[in-house]
Amino acid sequence: MSDKRIGIDWRSESLAAQALGRIDAGTGAISPPIHMSSTFRRSPDYAPERTYIRDENPAFDQAEALLAELEGGEAAMLFASGMAAASAVFMSLKPGDHVLAPTLMYWSLRNWLTGYAREWGLEVDLVDMTDLAAVRDGLKPGRTRLVWIETPGNPLWSVTDIAAVAALAHEAGARLAVDSTVATPVFTRPLALGADLVMHSATKYLNGHSDLCAGALVTRAVDSEWSRLRLVRASLGGIIGSLEAWLLLRGMRTLFPRVRQQAATALDLAQRLAAHPAVASVLYPGLPDFPGHAVAGRQMAGGFGGMLSIRVRGGRDAALAVAASVSLWQRATSLGGTESLIEHRASIEGKDSPVPGDLLRLSVGLEHADDLYVDLDRALRGI
Numbered sequence: 001m002s003d004k005r006i007g008i009d010w011r012s013e014s015l016a017a018q019a020l021g022r023i024d025a026g027t028g029a030i031s032p033p034i035h036m037s038s039t040f041r042r043s044p045d046y047a048p049e050r051t052y053i054r055d056e057n058p059a060f061d062q063a064e065a066l067l068a069e070l071e072g073g074e075a076a077m078l079f080a081s082g083m084a085a086a087s088a089v090f091m092s093l094k095p096g097d098h099v100l101a102p103t104l105m106y107w108s109l110r111n112w113l114t115g116y117a118r119e120w121g122l123e124v125d126l127v128d129m130t131d132l133a134a135v136r137d138g139l140k141p142g143r144t145r146l147v148w149i150e151t152p153g154n155p156l157w158s159v160t161d162i163a164a165v166a167a168l169a170h171e172a173g174a175r176l177a178v179d180s181t182v183a184t185p186v187f188t189r190p191l192a193l194g195a196d197l198v199m200h201s202a203t204k205y206l207n208g209h210s211d212l213c214a215g216a217l218v219t220r221a222v223d224s225e226w227s228r229l230r231l232v233r234a235s236l237g238g239i240i241g242s243l244e245a246w247l248l249l250r251g252m253r254t255l256f257p258r259v260r261q262q263a264a265t266a267l268d269l270a271q272r273l274a275a276h277p278a279v280a281s282v283l284y285p286g287l288p289d290f291p292g293h294a295v296a297g298r299q300m301a302g303g304f305g306g307m308l309s310i311r312v313r314g315g316r317d318a319a320l321a322v323a324a325s326v327s328l329w330q331r332a333t334s335l336g337g338t339e340s341l342i343e344h345r346a347s348i349e350g351k352d353s354p355v356p357g358d359l360l361r362l363s364v365g366l367e368h369a370d371d372l373y374v375d376l377d378r379a380l381r382g383i
Contacts, residue, residue, distance in 0.1 A: 082201025
């Protein structure tokens, strides 16, 4: 965003820290007010304006504007959860439309796509999105309406080439949507690489404090597809609350220093754990020998994110023993908060999970890197 008065384009860090620098006109408050009203008074002639909280909540305005600015998009929408945001994208399509999604992705959305979405009438195919030949072969020109990718992909942190997949999708007449929850706009801006939509589970890094559930979409263009998405949100009612929107905006103010510190610590831990005798392998895009490192280096500017996974020597039982033995790391689901979390992902996803049983997913928080390593090292040496 530029300040035309003095001819300066403010950087994203500055815009986030000041939440676009908006000041409440009535009070001069730097922190925005919390709008709790569920309905809004109409003018005598009923001119188009705000009507109802499910359609246009003023509590959303600043958070949506900031997120759109950070992603370089034309507009953004908040939702009640990441799943609400993601499912809205697919529900804006029509029965019979073909969609392409990753074989390995966020488990809840994968289950939704292979269950409800297919029952509803979408034709869903899953492919390895890191294999461009598989993506090309999976596309059905004229029938594929949407390609969905997640990069880095949970929980193996596989990296998909956004620009390359965008070119393939557009050539086939499809739109590209990117789940960029882990990368965040701090490291990747998918719209600049050719994507049409960006999705965030805002519960995670955007908020960053493990105290709300939210989702968000950002669009490259305000077009008929975006209008249809707005209608889906209003019709299904998957909206975030006013207090949660305020908390999300507060969280985004510290997005850049939080995420950069988490990524720096994650890289440090990944490098140390790669040499640990009890660790079979470390999955982290920042390691030079990681399969997606070169692509990540092109599209992740300044860091590789705060998520990594380790595969423990000794298999499933050993991995579970490590998770049971940590003290500073918290055994909990989710990611992106200030506290570091460890999770045996296969146990969470159940018997049909494709995740290896020896894998532990690590969400790096803001604790000292040495403390986090010492805690893991003690647990790993105890197996």
